[in-house]
Amino acid sequence: MIIADENVHAAIIKALRENRIDVISIQEEYSGMKDEQIIQLSKDMNRIILTEDKDFGEWVFAHKVKEISVLFLRYSIDEKDKIILTLINLIHQRGELLFNKFTTVTINKIRSREI
Numbered sequence: 736m737i738i739a740d741e742n743v744h745a746a747i748i749k750a751l752r753e754n755r756i757d758v759i760s761i762q763e764e765y766s767g768m769k770d771e772q773i774i775q776l777s778k779d780m781n782r783i784i785l786t787e788d789k790d791f792g793e794w795v796f797a798h799k800v801k802e803i804s805v806l807f808l809r810y811s812i813d814e815k816d817k818i819i820l821t822l823i824n825l826i827h828q829r830g831e832l833l834f835n836k837f838t839t840v841t842i843n844k845i846r847s848r849e850i
Contacts, residue, residue, distance in 0.1 A: 736826070738777050740786035741766065743808070747785075750819045756826055758785075770794060777803055783833055785822075795837050795850055803850060804834045809841045817842040 737758045739748050751758045759782065761768050768776070770790055777784045783804040784791060792807060794800045806825075810818040821842055826833070838847040 736782060736830075737785050737806075738773060738780070738782045740773060740784060740788055740791075741768075742787045743785055744815060746815060747808075747819055747822065750823065751826070754823045754827070756823070774800060774803055781834075792837065801850060802835070805837045805850075806833065807837065807839045809839060814842050821845070 736756060737751065739751075739758050739760045739762070741762045743760075743762075745762075748758050748760050759780070761773060765772075765776070770788070773784060774794060776782075783806055785806045785808070787808045789807070791805050795803065795805060806822070808818055808822070818840065822840060825838075825840060825845060833847070835850050836847045837850055838845060
């Protein structure tokens with residue numbers, strides 16, 4: 736379901752897996768992969784890109800990349816535990832509804848835009 740970009744904290748990946756969410760970690764399996772390659776991998780595998788990198792917003796909205804799904808996390812390090820809970824609840828509640836959207840996730844707000 737998820738491809739976690741290299742910048743996603745290992746604790747987040749671990750927590751998702753502990754909550755039965757299928758995660759492929761770029762750091763673990765494809766270290767050094769470029770954004771364009773991650774985008775193609777997500778299309779090929781039909782997975783949502785989980786990232787803390789604003790560049791994926793640029794790919795979607797400035798470069799008009801289509802047929803991808805992005806979960807963009809915005810949090811401070813002291814909010815890590817809260818963002819983990821928010822993310823797990825979001826995935827369990829909305830799951831398939833997160834595809835073909837750019838979703839920004841904070842501890843206070845979740846905003847989804849169609850891609």
